[in-house]
Amino acid sequence: EDQVTQSPEALRLQEGESSSLNCSYTVSGLRGLFWYRQDPGKGPEFLFTLYSAGEEKEKERLKATLTKKESFLHITAPKPEDSATYLCAAGAYSSASKIIFGSGTRLSIRP
Amino acid sequence: DTGVSQDPRHKITKRGQNVTFRCDPISEHNRLYWYRQTLGQGPEFLTYFQNEAQLEKSRLLSDRFSAERPKGSFSTLEIQRTEQGDSAMYLCASSASTSGGAETQYFGPGTRLLVL
Numbered sequence: 556e557d558q559v560t561q562s563p564e565a566l567r568l569q570e571g572e573s574s575s576l577n578c579s580y581t582v583s584g585l586r587g588l589f590w591y592r593q594d595p596g597k598g599p600e601f602l603f604t605l606y607s608a609g610e611e612k613e614k615e616r617l618k619a620t621l622t623k624k625e626s627f628l629h630i631t632a633p634k635p636e637d638s639a640t641y642l643c644a645a646g647a648y649s650s651a652s653k654i655i656f657g658s659g660t661r662l663s664i665r666p
Numbered sequence: 667d668t669g670v671s672q673d674p675r676h677k678i679t680k681r682g683q684n685v686t687f688r689c690d691p692i693s694e695h696n697r698l699y700w701y702r703q704t705l706g707q708g709p710e711f712l713t714y715f716q717n718e719a720q721l722e723k724s725r726l727l728s729d730r731f732s733a734e735r736p737k738g739s740f741s742t743l744e745i746q747r748t749e750q751g752d753s754a755m756y757l758c759a760s761s762a763s764t765s766g767g768a769e770t771q772y773f774g775p776g777t778r779l780l781v782l
Contacts, residue, residue, distance in 0.1 A: 559708075586768035587768030587769075587770075589768075589770065589771075591773070596776075596778070597775055597776070598670075598672075598757055598773035598774050598775045598776045599709065599757070599773045600773070601770055601771075601772055601773075604768075604770050642708050642709075644708070646768025650722065652697065652699065652711075652714040652716075652721065652722050653699070653711035653714060653722065653724075654711070654768065654771060655711070656708030656709050656710070657708050658706065658707050658708050659706075659707075659708055
């Protein structure tokens, strides 16, 4: 069964303290790996799409990387406004449409 | 703003009542998705349309749930005889179909449903 697992569930960092969020996926043929940011009470906001192992994408303080089994979201020198839940999702060849989400990592950045 | 919009943003209803939610996708997107999200969990896929055709439904979508996209533009999700377990955030997303890899889905702000 296709599955996406994120760790840790929650992460508290001091402002400026860099870290990484993990997304492990087990899907029957990866069609795409997605990262979203979600603020409380709002819909997920798209960040990155990765398609093949070795691919990397960056946006401001965030960098997403992809291997054959995992993806990492690296956050460098975070600021309090980076506090949010970060969701990882995988698209599999078993479905032409749906993407399977992990439960997310709640990131809190203390000033 | 030409993003995905959803209406209403919040809905409180009594158990047993019917509710209907609306989603307006990004105008050039031909694919539309509905998801459900409960507290502390990621969104779960409910159903998907390509233009006006409903092509996939999750087993989570019980007989009390029905979705339509009559003209291939906006979509509605109706829940009949609501139950307390239906309380959740209902998210709509849209995408433009591409050949090859999975296309990016863009989400709306969601409709938060509370069933009393």
